[in-house]
Amino acid sequence: MMRGIQPLLRGSTYSGALFAFCGALVSLPLLPVAMLPALAWPTAPYGVRISLVLLSWAALIGVVGLARATRRVLIADARRLLRVPLPDPAGARRPASSPDTSPGTSPGTEPTAPAPAPAARWRTPLWLLLHVALGWIGALVSGVLIIAGLTLPGNWLRADAGLSLFGWSIRVAGGWESWVVALGCLLLAATVCVMVTGALRWAAPKLLGPSSAERLALAAERELRLAERNRLAHELHDSIGHTLTAATIQAAVAGEVLSADPVAARAAMRSIEESTRAALVDLDYVLGALREEKSGTAPTRTLADLPELLDRLRHAGAVVEPELSGELAQVHGTLSRAAYRILQEGLTNALRHGAGGPIEVRVAAAADALEIDVVNRTGVGASTGKGAGPGAFPTSGHGLPGLAERVRLLHGEVEAGPDGPRHWRLAVRLPVRLSA
Known part of the structure; x- marks a missing residue:
């Protein structure tokens, strides 16, 4: 009752x-x-x-x-x-929340259900x-x-x-x-x-x-939102992770040479300021997109920004040996942005887990593929990629899986692992179409 x-x-x-x-x-x-x-x-x-x-x-x-x-x-x-x-x-x-697009979508618009x-x-x-x-x-x-x-x-x-x-x-x-x-x-x-x-x-x-059609549309929209958030997570990890790693090493270098070489210390501090400013731009954009607010224009870093990235590593005390070949300036769009982020992740890992020595960077643009290689010296953790040298840092473990996912979306190939007893190698091959 x-x-x-x-x-x-x-x-x-x-x-x-x-x-x-x-x-x-x-x-x-x-x-x-x-x-x-x-x-x-x-x-x-x-x-x-x-x-x-x-x-x-x-x-x-x-x-x-x-x-x-x-x-x-x-x-x-x-x-x-x-x-x-x-x-x-x-x-x-x-x-649209970003001009960065997935393969098959045009810049400035976001695919919709x-x-x-x-x-x-x-x-x-x-x-x-x-x-x-x-x-x-x-x-x-x-x-x-x-x-x-x-x-x-x-x-x-x-x-x-x-x-x-x-x-x-x-x-x-x-x-x-x-x-x-x-x-x-x-x-x-x-x-x-x-x-x-x-x-x-x-x-x-x-x-x-x-209805049934609307359920499919809602599922597609949820998938697009999830893909966008995953992309933003990758961007945040690549940009902020690299900046924090470089800034930490630069701050340590500046502290060591502050009395003996004030000029080098000031240069390291200027590098920290420049890199953190760039990271703040990235962070502001990502947070605005996550809050679904109208954020500023997304930073679009491409292979054209590679010299600046290498300079920041040098200011951090790393020895970088770049080998650039092919018409890199003719690589545009999503491929160029993805290549920059891949290099940023590879170099960040070299700073974190490397045991000193030069970092070899090779970028070659051929008629059918863009090849990227990053090789660095490792410590006793060469079998795991976690060196025991002063550059070793704790990591979340999301860097290489995120990098592999980015390469997979571009139909590329990636290999990461020990290269001999004392080196670690990241090798990526991306299909490319050079513009006229």
């Missing part, structure tokens, strides 16, 4: 009924327009004119339901008042018609019952208390019977609210929820 009474005690029952009654109320402004065809045909029988008004009213309500804004409002209200979990409509285009099928739009008018119909039925029936429940006890002292409404009469002999009937009317009114709310909750997922 308690389970049967529980719906009568829930606040969500009456908020759902209020949602239905509001739908009935909002449809009232359309009624004068719906009466125009009946007024234009004054000789028609009364029943025909009433039917014409109802049909015209339903048609106008259906037209209002075709608007996309109406669906968004109905979904938001159903979530709040009916407590039904409904996702937002799929296919909404989001602004496909729009739902046009046939799915007819479910909103059907929902709106059901919403309004249940709202009017519930409002009239519960209104009559509430009036009866409030009126009958007021006349309980009369010998012939009663209520007449729309040709229907309720007569109570008086006394405690009037209170019983009044309480029954109020319980019936609450039951009507339960029924109306239950019907709307049952229909909401079917008419306001996503």
Whole structure:
């Protein structure tokens, strides 16, 4: 019995009924327009004119339901008042957050989920018609019952208390019977609210929820968001990780030579300032994108910025031996940006885990591929890539997997591991098409 009474005690029952009654109320402004065809045909029988008004009213309500804004409002209200979990409509285009793109997408735009099928739009008018119909039925029936429940006890002292409404009469002999009937009317009114709310909750997922096409669109949109966040995580790891590693080493070098060589110490501090400024730009962009705010233009570092990257390593005290060949300036777009990030990750690992000695960097652009090699000296941890020298740093372990994922998306090949007893080698080969 308690389970049967529980719906009568829930606040969500009456908020759902209020949602239905509001739908009935909002449809009232359309009624004068719906009466125009009946007024234009004054000789028609009364029943025909009433039917014409109802049909015209339903048609106008259906037209209002075709608007996309109406669906968004109905979904938001159903979530709040009916407590039904409904996702937002799929296919909404989001602004691009970065000119950096995946292979196959154009710069400046972000791929979006496909729009739902046009046939799915007819479910909103059907929902709106059901919403309004249940709202009017519930409002009239519960209104009559509430009036009866409030009126009958007021006349309980009369010998012939009663209520007449729309040709229907309720007569109570008086006394405690009037209170019983009044309480029954109020319980019936609450039951009507339960029924109306239950019907709307049952229909909401079917008419306001996503269709099969919209579910696919929502899944595609979630996948795009996840891919974008993973890309931003890679960017943050590559940029900030490299900067912090270089700045830590530069600060140590500056501290050691501060008294003996103030000029070198100042140069190291200037390098720290420059690298951290660049990292702050990257960090500001990534955080803005993660907060879904309008951030500044994304920093687009390419192979053209490679000399600056190598200079920062030299300021950190590393000995870099670059070997650049081919037309690197003709490598553009996603490939050039990815190559820069790969080199940044490889050089960062060389700084972190290297045991001193030169870092060999080879970048060769051929007609069919871009080849990248980073070789550095390691300590006793050559088999794991974690040297025991002063450059060794703790790591999260996400660098090489992220690098491998970036290479995989570009249909390239990557090898990382010991190269002899005392060296570590990162070798990447990316398919490339040189521009004219």
